[in-house]
Amino acid sequence: MEKETLLEAKDINKYFRKPVLFHVLKDICLEVQRGEFVAVMGKSGCGKSTLLYILSTMDTDYDGELFFAGEKLTGKSSFELSKVRSANIGFVFQFHYLLSEFTVLENVMLPAKKLGQKTYAEIEAAAMAKLKMLHIDHLAGKKAYRISGGEKQRVAIARALINDPLILMGDEPTGNLDSYNSENVFQIFKQLKEEQGLSLLVVTHDNDFAKRTDRVIYMEDGRILKQTPP
Amino acid sequence: MSSWKVVLGIAKTHLISKMKSTVTATLGVTFGIGAYITLVSFMTGLNTMLDDLILNQTPHVHLYNEVAPSQQQPAYLYRDFENAITIVHSVKPKQNQQKIHNALPIISYLKNNPEVKGATPQLRAQIFYLSGAQDLGGNLLGVDIMEEERLSNIQDYIVEGSPRDLKNNVNGVILGAGLVKKMSLQLGNRIQVRSTNGSTIPLKIVGVYQSGIAEIDDVQSYANLSTVQNLLGEAKNYITDINIKLHDLKDAPQFARRLEHQFSVKAVDINEANAQFETGTTIRNMITYSVSVTLLIVAGFGIYNILNMLIYEKMKDIAILKATGFSGTDVLMIFMSQALIIGGLGGILGVLIGFGLSTVIDNIAFETEALPTITTFPINYNPLFYLIGISFAMISTAIAGFLPSQKAKRMDPVTIIRGT
Ligand SMILES: Nc1ncnc2c1ncn2[C@@H]1O[C@H](COP(=O)(O)OP(=O)(O)O)[C@@H](O)[C@H]1O
Ligand SMILES: [Mg+2]
Numbered sequence: 340m341e342k343e344t345l346l347e348a349k350d351i352n353k354y355f356r357k358p359v360l361f362h363v364l365k366d367i368c369l370e371v372q373r374g375e376f377v378a379v380m381g382k383s384g385c386g387k388s389t390l391l392y393i394l395s396t397m398d399t400d401y402d403g404e405l406f407f408a409g410e411k412l413t414g415k416s417s418f419e420l421s422k423v424r425s426a427n428i429g430f431v432f433q434f435h436y437l438l439s440e441f442t443v444l445e446n447v448m449l450p451a452k453k454l455g456q457k458t459y460a461e462i463e464a465a466a467m468a469k470l471k472m473l474h475i476d477h478l479a480g481k482k483a484y485r486i487s488g489g490e491k492q493r494v495a496i497a498r499a500l501i502n503d504p505l506i507l508m509g510d511e512p513t514g515n516l517d518s519y520n521s522e523n524v525f526q527i528f529k530q531l532k533e534e535q536g537l538s539l540l541v542v543t544h545d546n547d548f549a550k551r552t553d554r555v556i557y558m559e560d561g562r563i564l565k566q567t568p569p
Numbered sequence: 570m571s572s573w574k575v576v577l578g579i580a581k582t583h584l585i586s587k588m589k590s591t592v593t594a595t596l597g598v599t600f601g602i603g604a605y606i607t608l609v610s611f612m613t614g615l616n617t618m619l620d621d622l623i624l625n626q627t628p629h630v631h632l633y634n635e636v637a638p639s640q641q642q643p644a645y646l647y648r649d650f651e652n653a654i655t656i657v658h659s660v661k662p663k664q665n666q667q668k669i670h671n672a673l674p675i676i677s678y679l680k681n682n683p684e685v686k687g688a689t690p691q692l693r694a695q696i697f698y699l700s701g702a703q704d705l706g707g708n709l710l711g712v713d714i715m716e717e718e719r720l721s722n723i724q725d726y727i728v729e730g731s732p733r734d735l736k737n738n739v740n741g742v743i744l745g746a747g748l749v750k751k752m753s754l755q756l757g758n759r760i761q762v763r764s765t766n767g768s769t770i771p772l773k774i775v776g777v778y779q780s781g782i783a784e785i786d787d788v789q790s791y792a793n794l795s796t797v798q799n800l801l802g803e804a805k806n807y808i809t810d811i812n813i814k815l816h817d818l819k820d821a822p823q824f825a826r827r828l829e830h831q832f833s834v835k836a837v838d839i840n841e842a843n844a845q846f847e848t849g850t851t852i853r854n855m856i857t858y859s860v861s862v863t864l865l866i867v868a869g870f871g872i873y874n875i876l877n878m879l880i881y882e883k884m885k886d887i888a889i890l891k892a893t894g895f896s897g898t899d900v901l902m903i904f905m906s907q908a909l910i911i912g913g914l915g916g917i918l919g920v921l922i923g924f925g926l927s928t929v930i931d932n933i934a935f936e937t938e939a940l941p942t943i944t945t946f947p948i949n950y951n952p953l954f955y956l957i958g959i960s961f962a963m964i965s966t967a968i969a970g971f972l973p974s975q976k977a978k979r980m981d982p983v984t985i986i987r988g989t
Contacts, residue, residue: 388987397892398983418896425894432986436889440586450893452575498893 344409345506345538346371351393351403353386363389364401365561371506374536376528378549381558387542388433388510390558394540395430395508396420408505425454429499433510433542435492439484443470446483447498454502462501469497472527474520488515496524500531506538507531513548525551576899579890580906587879591911594875598915598966599922601868602958605861606923609954611930612857614947620850625722626780627839628812629821632828634669635835636662667693672808675832684815684824689716691810692797698790699761699769700752707748707788709762711797714743720814723778723791729756730776740796743776747787764800772796781937865961868915873969876908880973888982897978904977908970909963916962920955 351367354360363386371377379387392398394405396412399420405412407423415423424430437446447466451457457465470476473493478486483494492515499507507528513521525548531537541552549555557564584591638660645655669675672690679688692711697704717723718732727743735741742760754760756774763769772792779786798807813828815821818839825838840847880887887900931948 392983392987395892397986398981418898421891421894421896421899424892430892432892434986436885436892436986438886438889440582445582449575449579449890452578453572453894453899455572455575502894 343373344370345373345375345407346394346540347406348394349404349406351390351401351405353389353393353398353401363561364393367403367561367563369556369563371538371540373505373538374532375554376532376539376552377541378552378555379540379542379558380544380546380549380555381564385558386561387558391430391508391510391540391542395428396424397430425450426502427505429502429504429507431492431495431499431507431509431512433514435488435495435515437483437491437494437498439482441483442479443475443481443483443486443494444479446494447501450498451501466497466501469500470494473497474523489517489520492516493520493524496527503535504537506540509539509541511542511544513543513545521545521548572899576902577906579903580910583879583883583886583903584907584910587882590875590879594872594911595915595918597871597875598868598912598962599918601864601871602916602919602962603922603926604864605961606920606954606958607926607930608864609857609861610923610927610948610950611946612853613951613954614949616850616853616857617949618943618947619853621722623843624818624839625725627842628721629815629818629839630813630825630828631837631842632669632675632811632813632832632834633809633837634667638662667809668803668807669809669811669834671832672811673806675834676808676811679811679813684817684820686814686816687716687720688811688813689713689720690794690808691812692794692801692803692807693809694797694801695765696800697763698748698752699763704763705748705751705788707745707790709742709797709800710789710791711794712791713794714791720812726778726780727776728779730774732776734775735791735793738773738775739793740770740772741775741792742772743778743791744774745786745789746777746779747783748790749774749777751787762800766802768800768802770796770800865965868962869965869969872908872911872966873972875911876904876970876973879907880904880977883977884980884985887977887980888985891980891982892986900980901974901978904974905967905970908966908974912962912966912970913959915966916959919962920958923955923958 347370348367351364352362353364354362367390379390381387389398393401396405396407399417403413407427412420412423437443438449441449444463444466447469448462451462451465452459467476467479470479473496475490475493475497478490478494483491486494492512496509496512499509513524516524528537528539528541532539539552543549554566554568556566642655642657642660644650644657676688676690679685690713694709694711696707696709698707714723714732714735724732728746730743735743742762744754744760749755752760754774756777758774759771760774761769761771776791778789778791794808795805798805801807813824815824821838822840825836825841828834829836890900890903891897927948927950930946933946934944935946936944
């Protein structure tokens with residue numbers, strides 16, 4: 340496949356000012372190609388989540404520049420960034436946040452309703468398809484607070500995929516899954532990358548998972564230590 | 570799918586899932602608006618009743634001849650004393666007649682004036698009611714009773730008989746209620762009346778008048794104008810008072826001044842006659858408005874608190890919505906529409922409750938001597954109050970909801986998500 344940069348970060352630096360000044364990300368430069376499956380590894384507290392919030396446009400308090408599909412995102416208004424997120428970026432949080440009073444199906448459908456490009460029936464069908472793919476279609480009508488942690492994590496993945504984004508970012512998306520479901524999620528990611536050219540940027544502690552991706556980025560103390568293959 | 574539907578759908582789910590807070594907030598608005606409607610309907614009903622009491626009994630302009638000393642004493646006019654200091658001791662009122670000079674032309678002038686709704690002649694006579702050995706002093710008012718009925722609410726105070734009975738009975742009299750009691754008379758009886766010049770006529774009692782003010786009811790009676798003129802032995806143009814009702818009450822002072830100039834009579838307008846009336850009305854209105862505004866503000870604070878709480882509870886939801894592509898404005902809309910739904914529902918319920926309570930008050934018996942026509946508490950069913958109630962519910966919830974919603978709009982999703 341032809342190389343085409345989707346996501347590019349140039350010299351990202353971030354500081355936390357409270358409780359004390361803390362330089363959490365140091366000179367981060369990285370690129371993610373279209374259709375590339377990238378894993379991020381590193382010890383707890385090295386800044387992986389912080390980096391992902393910046394790359395997903397949710398955190399705008401950083402130095403450096405961020406480009407998405409050739410477009411500079413740094414400096415854009417929060418309204419414009421929310422549009423970019425809505426259409427192009429799927430995100431799975433470390434703690435699988437769902438709207439607890441909504442049903443599983445409603446949770447998955449909401450981002451598509453917001454995007455507003457399909458009819459209700461189309462969105463519903465697409466949401467059911469994603470749930471089925473993750474083996475949780477039987478939970479569709481349940482309220483989100485009534486399902487287990489592993490199930491919530493898969494609902495969050497379905498929700499991240501509902502708008503067919505260009506890139507999926509996951510902060511330990513398989514952290515709560517047993518090996519069977521973890522393997523299923525990995526296969527789905529791989530399949531989406533191959534069939535739809537989805538880019539993936541996934542934080543993981545699972546060596547077995549990371550080994551089978553296209554590239555692994557190792558972080559330590561807010562820096563990129565090495566990338567394999569470089 | 571339209572973005573509005575999505576926003577409203579989320580707002581609805583939030584409201585339903587937090588039913589207790591929603592109901593509390595809605596009831597807060599309901600009671601505020603309900604109490605406002607009830608209070609304002611009742612207070613303005615009372616105010617209108619009290620105003621009418623005065624307005625209907627007092628002519629807008631009252632013309633009569635004042636008993637007063639001459640401004641220009643004859644000595645001032647004497648040329649020889651022009652440069653001297655003139656001192657007149659013991660000035661007395663000049664000899665003057667009670668009747669209004671040229672009363673009939675004045676009345677016909679007034680009746681043709683477009684500003685005037687009506688002008689009625691009156692003849693006020695000092696008389697004695699003869700009852701056995703006792704002579705009771707009093708007033709007999711000669712009136713054009715059908716015009717009085719049209720221009721004032723005299724019929725409300727005629728507790729027995731009617732204005733028409735007097736009209737049809739040349740020698741009839743509508744007697745004050747106090748007199749009827751004192752002299753143990755009843756409808757259809759005859760009573761002798763003697764004027765100060767000694768002539769006496771018998772009058773038939775065709776009605777009883779009760780103003781509720783004992784000082785009036787004990788002395789005053791009404792008869793036909795011509796009857797009183799006959800009693801006094803005076804001509805058809807002998808009239809002591811002219812009462813004028815204008816189309817617009819506000820013109821009264823100016824109109825009175827003009828008449829004084831034009832006809833050289835004393836003209837008293839309603840504001841001079843009831844200076845305390847305006848003050849009383851203003852103060853009552855001030856109380857009504859300050860109490861209702863307080864009620865509405867209290868309701869507004871309730872909404873503010875509950876929305877603030879709701880948004881605090883929904884911080885995680887806000888973060889997720891923003892992370893999954895909802896803009897700050899979408900989030901603002903979600904919470905604003907919750908506020909407006911609470912305001913709308915609470916407002917509508919409040920208006921219904923206000924109407925219900927008003928109806929209840931309207932049916933509570935309220936009887937007073939002073940107001941023979943009033944049987945229940947007065948209520949002013951002005952649609953404007955209901956409109957204000959609903960609008961205020963919406964506006965106050967919008968304002969109360971705006972600050973917390975604005976907070977939700979600005980809230981940084983990362984701070985919330987990282988917080989765990
Ligand atoms: N809001 C914050 N204020 C100050 N320090 C923070 C804040 N959030 C995270 N940190 C610190 O930043 C570092 C990186 O955190 P994080 O990105 O969550 O690490 P990881 O996801 O790699 O475990 C940690 O040392 C953490 O304590
Ligand atoms: Mg982390």
